[in-house]
Amino acid sequence: MSLLEVKNLKKIYTTRFSNQQVQALSNVTFSVEKGEYVAIMGESGSGKTTLLNILASLDKPTSGQVLLNGEDITHLKEKEISQFRRKNLGFVFQEFNLLDTFSVKDNIFLPLVLSKEPYPVMNQKIKSLAPRLGIEHLLDKYPYEISGGQKQRVAVARALITHPQLILADEPTGALDSKSTDQLLEIFDQVNQEGQTILMVTHSTKAASYASRVLFIRDGEVFHQIYKGNQTNQQMYQSISDTLTLLATGGE
């Protein structure tokens, strides 16, 4: 059984002031195996963000199923959703979404505190996690005192500390310079090597080239996918840009 199965996902938005309907997702079907590193690419308006929101249980589909470990998350009750999200999913956002009122350490602790973990356990977890992300010297600082790349690594730590089934990353390199981007992608790679399943939505060919599989979405459907197989990052980069060119020129 796959870790994540997405079946015939459909999402139609009805605008508030007219009856005009906008189809964001028409029919999306794919699955993610445990330990996979999947990137989802597509142009603006292709339905990436809608897809990610549904996967994150922040939004409900019009029809279709999302199964995580065989459990359909689209039918979770309002009460269960937050707990489900806390237990099973880790989030990394483009805008980092760190809280200025918390120190770096407390930001990472936030999901654990919400899950009512005792302090010694939390401390144990951060002690093993921080060195892997190279942030152990930042723990007592505040978000406004550190750089963008460092902030994103802190956000990754916050996502990882609950040992989620799946990491959902939304344009994680979008606000980073190239050096920080490289560092972050290395970290994702390393985390994936250790067995963490990652699903990343991105615009960046470079970011996608690190993934083991890339899905292309166009007009609300999975249009194409590439497996990395034994390709190097460079070769993968080339394959992705070829596909993107093809997509852009409208070839079928």
Added chain:
Amino acid sequence: MKSFFYPRLALTNLRKNAKLYFPYLLTSSFTVMMFYLINYLASHEGLKQMQSGTTTMKVILNLGIIVMVIFSVIFLFYMNSFLMKRRKKEIALYNILGLEKKHIMIMMLYETIITSFISLLMGFVFGVIFSQLVSLLLIHLMGLATTLTFHVSWSSFLVTVIVFLPIYLVSYLIYVIQIQLSNPIELLRGSQSGEREPKTKWLMTIIGFITLGLGYYIAVTIDDPTTAIALFFVAVILVIIGTYCLFTAGSITILKLLKKNKHFYYQTKHFTSVSQLIYRMKQNAVGLASICILCTCILVMLSSTVSLYFGIEDTVTAYQQDSYNLKVYGYDDGALPSDQEFTKFYSQIQTELEQNGIGVDSFIHTKRYSVSVRFANNRILTDKETGNFVVGYLVGMTQDEYNRAYHQNVHLSDQNILVSSNFFEFKDTLDIEQQQYPIQEVVHQPYLLPNENPTAERNLIVIMKDEEAIQEMMSHFFGDSIKPTENLSIVYHNQSKAKEAEDILTKCLDNFVLETQNEHGGISFYHSSIYEVRLMLMELYGSLFFLGIFLGILFLMATILIMYYKQLSEGYEDQKRFEIMQKVGMNAKEVKQTIRSQVLIFFFLPLLAAVIHMAFAFHLITMMFGYIVISGTQVFITCTLISVIIVAIVYAIVYLFTSRTYYRIVKN
């Protein structure tokens, strides 16, 4: 077309910012209304005529007007600066979109004109509507029974406009200056940059604790009224300093200590609240401290005026036990009218009272010798002694007079005396200077003492063998020989006809004065009655009570509005924060709980602090009012508790409303 551009833009702006401007207009109108009302009452001709020739009410209302002017200026400026802060971004946007500063100023001038016009109009309209109601309330509180004509006071309206227009105008000028000095890009960014966590200020915390402790110590330890009044302001200032220090520095110190306690801090409930409160305290401590002081003012004002008012009956009976009391001091040389003249006068009074269905339960007249002395430690101080003392009266009466008035048959030998007092603890003898007078008996007779209540007046009455003995005893305190006074105490049978009785007695007295006039001139006298005392107290305490309620409502409204605005701006700032927390896995219920507990702390911390202040001030206040609140601390405690409960209920209602609005903002 073009000429309507600015007014229309201004109207649109106000409508778009309804969440800000609606409460502003509401309170601004309310303030105008209150100001009109108090002016209306102070200048009301009908009310003026109703009073018994005194100006107590007018003086108190004028005091209220002064307080209101000061309050309105501070409060409206505060509100306007708040509105401006919230609208900075919007104004910067207009600037960037191409409106010059000049145009923005014209736009804002129209906004000011519109809001001022609405405030004044609404305030005036509701002022006129409620004027009859408040005048009835005031009349009722003062115990007057008259109907008033309803009218619109244009002069009060004019005064209101004269006071409020400059306030609005100056607020507008402050806007203009701010716009002139501002730079749109700065305005747009506004408060985006991350804020540093505040540092622990130990020194200020310690100063806060010391000043507050000292203030409390003074308030609790003072035990005589004279020093209480003198030190009251010292204590108040110390407590105010302490409040500000502890709210600004102390709160952060405590929160930081809580944060250091890992097991406490890393719990779902405390985690977000503690960390957010640290930041909020940094921004709002001064505001909260001010609210705390305002709340304390409300409580002191309400509880003291209410207890004065509800203590009126007790105070009346404390000052006067008989229905009517007359003291005749006689002619200039001290001589009294003859006994026949008195007998005639008394029988006239009795007949008249009887004929008018009033009747008497008690009619006692005595001739007495009275001198003021200093009492200390259950003893009478001599002229040369110094030290702490209380002034009171030493009254002498002959045994013949006593026997006649109270139908007794006492025979005192030599130095023996009968005594009676409302506070003195008698031993075997009464010592005056070197002389020891053996006490034959301690007696109690109705209206023998000038006053039964020791708080109102300390009395010691001595009944002696004859006038000679009295003169000798009193010569220690009064060089010349003492002239007697004639004292009359009447208790009406039918108390409800006190007013008629008053008229009859006044008539009889006038008649008596006229009849006893001789070549030495007229007699001098002093009279007082329950009816008169009650009327006076009702007027004084009634108008104080009215002012207490009036200003209490006004201050309460200000407190609530400041809280509401603070929460509103907090809500906007916290929007992003709660969004992140929800993404990380906080559910709606937890968000609601966190918000509720935060708003709760914010709302009730100042009130709680105010109640604690009040508890400590309690002793000091009862001490200060000791002169006037005769009914004792019981009434005061009850009134304070009731005031606290009322304020808390109003607070709770607004709290529920505010936390809902706040939640809605955060949820967006």
